[in-house]
Amino acid sequence: MDRIFSGIQPSGEIHIGNYVGAIRNWAQLVNRYDCVYCVVDYHAITIEYEVALMQQRILETATVLVACGLTPDRCKLFVQSHVPEHTELTWIFNCVTPVGELERMTQFKEKGKQHRHNVNVGLLDYPVLQAADILIYKAGYVPVGEDQIQHVEFSREIARKFNARFGDTFPEPQVLLSDAPRILGTDGGSKMSKSLNNAIGLLDPPEVIQEKLRTAVTDANRQRRSDPGNPDRCNIFTMHQAFSRPDQIAFIDHHCRTAGIGCIECKEILFKNMMEEIGPIQGRVREMNQNPQYMVDVLKSGAARCKAIAKEVMDEVRSKIGVKAGWMGK
Numbered sequence: 001m002d003r004i005f006s007g008i009q010p011s012g013e014i015h016i017g018n019y020v021g022a023i024r025n026w027a028q029l030v031n032r033y034d035c036v037y038c039v040v041d042y043h044a045i046t047i048e049y050e051v052a053l054m055q056q057r058i059l060e061t062a063t064v065l066v067a068c069g070l071t072p073d074r075c076k077l078f079v080q081s082h083v084p085e086h087t088e089l090t091w092i093f094n095c096v097t098p099v100g101e102l103e104r105m106t107q108f109k110e111k112g113k114q115h116r117h118n119v120n121v122g123l124l125d126y127p128v129l130q131a132a133d134i135l136i137y138k139a140g141y142v143p144v145g146e147d148q149i150q151h152v153e154f155s156r157e158i159a160r161k162f163n164a165r166f167g168d169t170f171p172e173p174q175v176l177l178s179d180a181p182r183i184l185g186t187d188g189g190s191k192m193s194k195s196l197n198n199a200i201g202l203l204d205p206p207e208v209i210q211e212k213l214r215t216a217v218t219d220a221n222r223q224r225r226s227d228p229g230n231p232d233r234c235n236i237f238t239m240h241q242a243f244s245r246p247d248q249i250a251f252i253d254h255h256c257r258t259a260g261i262g263c264i265e266c267k268e269i270l271f272k273n274m275m276e277e278i279g280p281i282q283g284r285v286r287e288m289n290q291n292p293q294y295m296v297d298v299l300k301s302g303a304a305r306c307k308a309i310a311k312e313v314m315d316e317v318r319s320k321i322g323v324k325a326g327w328m329g330k
């Protein structure tokens with residue numbers, strides 16, 4: 001079975017973009033692939049964060065993943081820092097990575113602007129750690145949202161560079177996109193993001209979601225109820241494509257263009273469909289929160305299973321790069 005790797009940062013509340021762009025796809029892939037999913041805490045420390053909140057965020061993130069169907073019988077789920085081989089491999093990859101290529105990464109440039117006062121080496125090195133996350137499991141596929149395509153391509157380049165210098169070791173991983181790879185925020189302008197205050201949280205109470213949808217930006221050219229709209233320019237329509245039935249999507253497409261339906265009604269249909277899907281997830285999260293030990297056990301066993309793979313690959317890597325000393329014994 002081919003292996004998949006993907007990760008999510010515990011950098012805030014999981015939102016609808018993370019869910020339809022990545023997590024829902026992750027859950028659909030578990031039957032076809034050997035799936036490794038990770039809460040990437042070392043990525044989350046590349047920007048400023050509340051130390052006291054980190055453990056809570058890690059557990060909350062992992063709980064949501066399990067509630068979305070990523071149970072330990074279906075995949076391996078663990079926390080990045082629990083398998084230190086990820087950071088060890090990062091160092092080795094650093095030594096085959098040209099700095100100039102990292103400086104050209106779109107996310108680095110954007111985050112560099114957002115966090116001007118803290119453009120640290122970790123922020124620059126983020127794609128190298130991500131490459132190590134993927135390649136330490138020799139994963140062939142990486143299901144991510146559109147924003148991560150460049151980083152996965154970069155991990156292919158690192159694999160190529162390593163293989164060329166030290167011999168064939170790593171596969172060149174391919175991106176797997178979901179059918180909703182880019183959801184904009186409620187501002188209708190930028191990507192829905194944990195850190196941008198434009199997100200609809202997967203765990204937001206129904207009344208909060210309803211209010212966020214009510215005020216969310218739609219097609220800017222549609223000023224009055226009687227103006228025809230353009231679904232292709234409307235983020236609410238993109239969300240319909242992620243949550244509504246095909247017949248509803250066709251209905252909204254037609255009636256938006258002909259002003260047969262107003263934005264308020266359109267958003268109400270979306271709200272109902274969204275809650276139908278995420279309401280049960282919220283319920284499972286509430287249930288799991290009654291038994292915190294369960295998540296601890298899931299993450300401990302996930303780390304042990306992943307560590308066994310990572311250790312073997314690191315052994316091979318150390319040997320290939322010439323630092324494995326036979327005279328040290330096992």
Ligand code: AQP
Nearest residue numbers: 008009011017018021144145181182183192193194195
């Ligand atoms: N708006 C989005 N639409 C579709 N997919 C998205 N993803 C994130 N935002 C959207 C996908 O979710 C996965 C996990 O992302 P992440 O949390 O590790 O990092 P991120 O992309 O940086 O997410 P955020 O929400 O924007 O976090 P912050 O604000 O902390 O940077 C990835 O597969 C991503 O593509």
